[in-house]
Amino acid sequence: MNSRQDALTHAMVEVLETLWTMEESSASSVEQLKREAATSVGPDLLESLKEKGLIETDAHGEIRLLPQGRDRAREIIRRHRLGERLLCDALGVGVEDTEDSACEFEHLLADGITNSICTLLGHPRFCPHNRPIPEGDCCRQAREDLKPIVFGCDQLAIGESARIAYLCAREHALLSRLSNLGVQPGVPLRLLQKWPSYVIQCEETEIALEESVARCIYVRR
Numbered sequence: 001m002n003s004r005q006d007a008l009t010h011a012m013v014e015v016l017e018t019l020w021t022m023e024e025s026s027a028s029s030v031e032q033l034k035r036e037a038a039t040s041v042g043p044d045l046l047e048s049l050k051e052k053g054l055i056e057t058d059a060h061g062e063i064r065l066l067p068q069g070r071d072r073a074r075e076i077i078r079r080h081r082l083g084e085r086l087l088c089d090a091l092g093v094g095v096e097d098t099e100d101s102a103c104e105f106e107h108l109l110a111d112g113i114t115n116s117i118c119t120l121l122g123h124p125r126f127c128p129h130n131r132p133i134p135e136g137d138c139c140r141q142a143r144e145d146l147k148p149i150v151f152g153c154d155q156l157a158i159g160e161s162a163r164i165a166y167l168c169a170r171e172h173a174l175l176s177r178l179s180n181l182g183v184q185p186g187v188p189l190r191l192l193q194k195w196p197s198y199v200i201q202c203e204e205t206e207i208a209l210e211e212s213v214a215r216c217i218y219v220r221r
Contacts, residue, residue, distance in 0.1 A: 012045070016073040016076055019065050019069070078114065078136060089149070089165045115136050124218070152219075154211060156191040157191070163188055163189065163219060164217060164218070164219055182202045182205050
């Protein structure tokens with residue numbers, strides 16, 4: 001565990017994580033934080049976070065992360081959501097069973113291990129709940145320290161087979177379209193063609209896709 005994380009209590013980590021997820025939904029009130037946080041949020045806890053320069057509040061009951069707090073929250077969220085991806089993609093755990101174990105990951109993983117897991121999984125952009133995973137240095141630099149076990153199906157060789165791990169598209173219409181075509185996690189997939197369009201086979205169905213859509217379908221050998 002890194003020294004930066006050691007300086008925060010478990011309750012502080014929970015507050016920063018909750019504030020990050022609240023910002024994703026454009027929420028910013030202290031009252032909502034108290035409702036959504038997985039820990040008791042009292043004035044002493046908020047004051048401690050203020051003293052560390054991580055949050056600020058105003059007279060209207062609004063609360064927000066300061067730049068340093070946002071950096072710390074990003075690290076926490078990144079560990080948590082990568083932990084969910086690892087449980088689902090590498091260990092085959094169901095999405096509904098990942099939350100509690102992922103909470104442990106966010107407290108235990110050091111930055112170097114987090115980046116190794118991210119690289120191993122092929123730098124996923126979304127967690128199993130389709131929430132964005134904050135980028136790390138390993139994503140931006142596209143390091144190839146470890147061979148990914150999960151990757152876009154566009155990287156398969158023609159004729160190669162794999163099993164769908166997850167879909168990373170954020171557009172619900174596209175996710176619904178793929179699901180209706182039988183493109184779902186756990187389904188075997190075979191790449192039949194790359195040009196002039198991608199053609200995949202899911203069980204007995206052949207499906208033509210744009211390259212951008214093929215990149216959204218992550219598979220594992």
